[in-house]
Amino acid sequence: MAEFTKIIASISNFIWGMPLILLLIGGGLFLTIRLNFFQFRYFPHIVAQTFGKIFAKSDSPGTLTPFQATTAALASTMGAANIVGVPVAIALGGPGAIFWMWLVALIGIGTKYSEVVLGIHYREKNEKGEYVGGPMYYIKKGLGWKNVAYFFAFALMIEVVASTMVQANSIASTLDSSFGVTPLVSGIIVAVLVILVTYGGIKTIGKVSEKLIPLIVVLYLLSALIVVAVNIREVPAAFGLIFQHAFTPISAAGGFAGAGVAAAIRWGLARGLYSNEAGMGTAPIAHSAAMNDHPAKQGFWGIFEVIVDTLIVCTLTALVVLTSGVWKDIKTDDASNMVAASFVPVFGDSLSGIIISSTLFLFVITTVVVIIFYGEKQAEFLFGTAFSKVMRFIYIAAIIVGALGGLQFIWQFLDLLLAAVVIPNVIAVLFLNGKVREITNDYFTNFYPKSKRK
Template identity: 80%
Template sequence: MDGFTKFIAEASDFIWGIPIIAILIGGGVFLTIRLSFFQFRYFPHILKQTFGKIFSKTEGDGTLTPFQATTSALASTMGAANIVGVPVAIALGGPGAIFWMWLVALIGIGTKYSEVVLGIHYREKNHQGEYVGGPMYYIKKGLGWKKVAVFLSFALMVEVAASMMVQSNSIAMTMKGSFGLPPVVTGLIVALLVILITYGGIKSIGKVSERLIPFMVVIYIVAALIVVTVNFKEVPNAFMLIFEHAFRPISAAGGFAGAGVAAAIRWGLARGLYSNEAGMGTAPIAHSAAITNHPAKQGFWGVFEVIVDTLVVCTITALVVLTSGVWKTISPDNASMMVTEAFVPIFGSTIAGMIVSATLFLFVITTIVVIVFYGEKQAEFLFGTAVCKVVRFIYIAAIIVGAIGGLQFIWQFLDLLLAAVVIPNVIAVLFLSGKVKEITNDYFTNLYPVERKK
């Protein structure tokens, strides 16, 4: 069994190295070029259509408001990756990793936009009158690849269960370390909250995420900006380190072991790719429920996701780590504690721990709620709406089992299952890029002149 586990781990490491990075970055570059660099050419317009219309009513068909759909999608990307993943990238790749994180985010915008546009274009109504969509629908309807759609959908349905266990275990360990709460108690609390929130379906999830996500982001950003403000004299130096060591190795200093350019690129690209989930096929499942009168308009909210998740929250985390100097004093093995340690001099150890633990707890709750919805939609696609409740029960059980560290063997398959989703999804989006270009051109030809005057 140890040999098999080692094989799975090595296979996962290989696939999530150069192959996945090449597919995601190559796909993002291709889509950016094919869409004529729209994210740069129309950046002010995209901001106006998203940040400028968060509280505006939208015309069109759908189940959720565009903002609710977006916060639901953000719920699965905002989390430990933003608070823990960025320090890990700096610890292993140096400050220069942040530059490459920014670069891949700008490239990933093309992929995220295309996924959301296709999700809206190929969505359909289910028996309950709700709009459903995602990679399984645009692969089946747009390309006629029914077997590929079924394979992707099944892989994602199983992947959700494994992901649920990992998420539940991470928050259980955090709560045990911060408050001494037994893992089984944390598991039961999380399971109960998930049951209560998901009971009302996507509308309930949308309402909760619409309130919780902005609240969590604001709390974390305010606390982080206080730290950066206190250390404001180090901000220019932080940016200098980011740009300088994106192209030049950095030597060891204190607990920091040093890093070459290759390490900066590898960890920066990985953090950028994983933090906003561009190309992973999950975001269009949530966005497909949005009320909109044109697919491109909801696609702009996909751009909004990348901006908030990677360019704003991850960047602020990086500044907290770099301006406070904790990246030099804490070893890579304890990189996950960097943000908490950076908060300690300003807020004290107790409050610092509470801020980070509470934020992570809320992030994990919303993440689990949304990925339960994603898993249910796969069951609905494969077996019909009647099976959704059965799958939800299995996922709830997985939360409790994961919290106490059970069935860890299944966790080993998490990355492989996710790769089984990412690879066919990106390939399908590339094959359907002509349709994305057609829809985008239609928007900028017919609606853009009207929207500019509003």
């Protein structure tokens, strides 16, 4: 088994190295050029249509408000990656990794926007009268690649099992170390909460995420801002490190082992791609339920996701770590604890533990709820709504098993399954770039002039 695990790990590392980085970065860059750099040219308008309309109501066709659909999608991207992943990128790639994280976010905006636009354009109503969509629908209807659509749906349906186990184990470990809650109790608590939320379907998920995600983000951002404010004198130096070492190596210091430019690029790109999930095909599944009168408008909410997740939350995490100086003192193996260590001088041991543990707990709960919804939608697409309920019970069982640390050999397939989801989705989006361009041009020709007159 050990040898088998090594083989799987080596294959995963290869695929998630240059092949996928080139596909995702190259794909995002191609879409950005194809759409005439619209995210930069119309940035004020995009902000006005998203940040400026968070509380706006809509009577357009759909199941969720645009903001509810966005917070549901954000629930699967916001999480441990924002608090733990960024310090790991700094530990392995140096401060310069943050520059490359920003770059991939700006490029990934084109991919995320395109996915969401296609999700809305090719969506349809299910047996319950709810709007459903996502890569499986635009691959099947937009390209006629039925077998590829079924492959994507099956891969994502199975990937959710492994992902649910990993998330449940993460939260069980956090609660055990912080509050002494046993893994079995943690698993049961998470399972019950997930059942209560998912039972009501996408409408309940939308209502819960609409309230919970902003609350968690604000809690974490306020805590992080306080830490940065305490270390405000170090902020200019932190930005200096980010820009300088994006292009020049940085030597070892304390527990930091040093990093070359290649490492900064590799870890910055990987963190940016993994954090905002541009190209993974999951976001359009949630966005497809949104009430909106034009696909491009919901696409702007996809851009909103990337801005909040990567450009705001991940950046603030990086500033917390860099201004506090812990990145130079804590070794790579303990990099995941850097944010907690940065909080301690400001909030003390107990309060720091409570803030980090509570934030991670809420992030993981919302993530598990939404990814299970994604898995159910794949089951529904493949086998109908009745089978989606069967998969829900399998996912709930996976929470308990994952919390207890069981069936860990399945976890080894997580990255491979993610690759099996990402590759067909990105290729499909690239093939459908003409449709995305057509929809975008229609919006900026017929809708944008009217919005400017209001």
